[in-house]
Amino acid sequence: MLQLLVVGSVALDTVKTPFGEGHEVLGGSASYFSTAASYFAKVNLIAVVGEDFPESHLAFLRRREIDLAGLERRPGRTFRWRGEYSYQLNEAKTLETQLNVFETFRPQVPAAYRSPDLLFLANIDPELQHDVLRQVKRPRLVACDTMNFWIDGKRDALARLLKDVDVLIVNDGEARALGADPNLVKVARTIRAAGPKTLIIKRGEYGVLMFHHDRVFAAPAFPLEQVKDPTGAGDCFAGGFMGYLASTGNLGDEALCRAVVCGSVMASFAVEEFSLDRLRRLDYKEIEARFKEFKRLTFFEDI
């Protein structure tokens, strides 16, 4: 099994959707990513929390066998996010962001983590993402996420980072902002010319497109009757994607397609309940069963 490292945020989220509310629940990109990935592989996590971070959340992550040697605990309060979704569930309305200890987070890669086979740079300042990449021996595969805040505000730093990244995983709005075009095929050409050989575009309830070599791969989202809380779906997707790759050690084209489906499977579970609640009581058999359902959802015979 390959070594998988993630750098991102661990947060306390207060989330309201038409289907309920979660108060200071476990959130943050690295929490979602590593929990999803932990069903496939061992994960090393780099993030920061404050003194107030509940022991129960740490215990949960440890039970998932996530290595927390890189989780700094610093004086002050943990990163908090408060948001709300309407019935469309497409995009959160951010009501409040308290960066707290995250504001001065400068990720330090512990010695034991410096030769990852796979590295996921979750959505943080691209300068910090790049700094992490410089601290490690070049992994076999580097994937990263970003957001419009950095695309608009740190375009040059992001451009420098992208030159060193293999897989960019962003949502469609971010892809269009980065590629400066409404057409995703054109956007993919622009972005891939700027660095990442592989571009994965997340489209929420519409699934995922992966542009890779001369191929486009499309995976639908799993049609769910009840989506309670879409928070973290994208990071669970990335976790399933990278976790599956780490589990097999195969980074070939067909493996990437299967990894996209594993990512979609993990995202589909994540949104069924608040926070990581669905993943708390998930077992690998359910993952395999849903993978098969994705097959059934998309398979057709030749004409």
Add this chain to the structure above:
Amino acid sequence: MLQLLVVGSVALDTVKTPFGEGHEVLGGSASYFSTAASYFAKVNLIAVVGEDFPESHLAFLRRREIDLAGLERRPGRTFRWRGEYSYQLNEAKTLETQLNVFETFRPQVPAAYRSPDLLFLANIDPELQHDVLRQVKRPRLVACDTMNFWIDGKRDALARLLKDVDVLIVNDGEARALGADPNLVKVARTIRAAGPKTLIIKRGEYGVLMFHHDRVFAAPAFPLEQVKDPTGAGDCFAGGFMGYLASTGNLGDEALCRAVVCGSVMASFAVEEFSLDRLRRLDYKEIEARFKEFKRLTFFEDI
């Protein structure tokens, strides 16, 4: 080969998109449907045009071997629609609708058309759709389209029609309006309980979902670099879907999935150029090649 009958509109469209303009080009649901279907099967068409309808358009439809015995020519002007798309290309802004001879259209099914194996009721007044259905021997498969105008304005007539329909083909906004819920899985349950065993939801650039028996089938839209004019994409989808079914005579579950892909193939060609221009110079080998590309777009191996 099965007998395929369509009832709908033949129109002259004036369309503006960010990529060009078409002035009084061939349009209307029955034109798009029958042209797309004609690559797979013989089509009988019922519609109405005015005295001003250009002979060149009739010649084109005849070259596609579409039977025009049911195309009434009446005193007055042909149905005209004028619309515009923004860069998003998702939804047309209607600038003008001149119903003209379409206003008093009462479809009469010619004697030779009264035993269709497959019937497509394109988007017209649900009372007229139902009236057509009453004029024919019960086909093996009846599919219909509708729109928010009828969902809002003729809900009861539509509900009566749906009881007699096998396949409803609508876009996601229409499905949500009809099923009165934002969640498409719930919407599908509601709509299917009201009549159609099969529900196909078109989601534009995001592809198609088909709810059928205990299965959901998802087909992506083909990622295109250039979408010039999305007008008629939905009717070309329906044409490819029904045309394929007519060509094989197989209405089984797997055949329906292949038919959805054939529909998606035809829609993907249609939007590449204005009006039916791309379909004018399409050959069946290109359809087969794109079908294979859809396979490559969606295929993944088991884990």
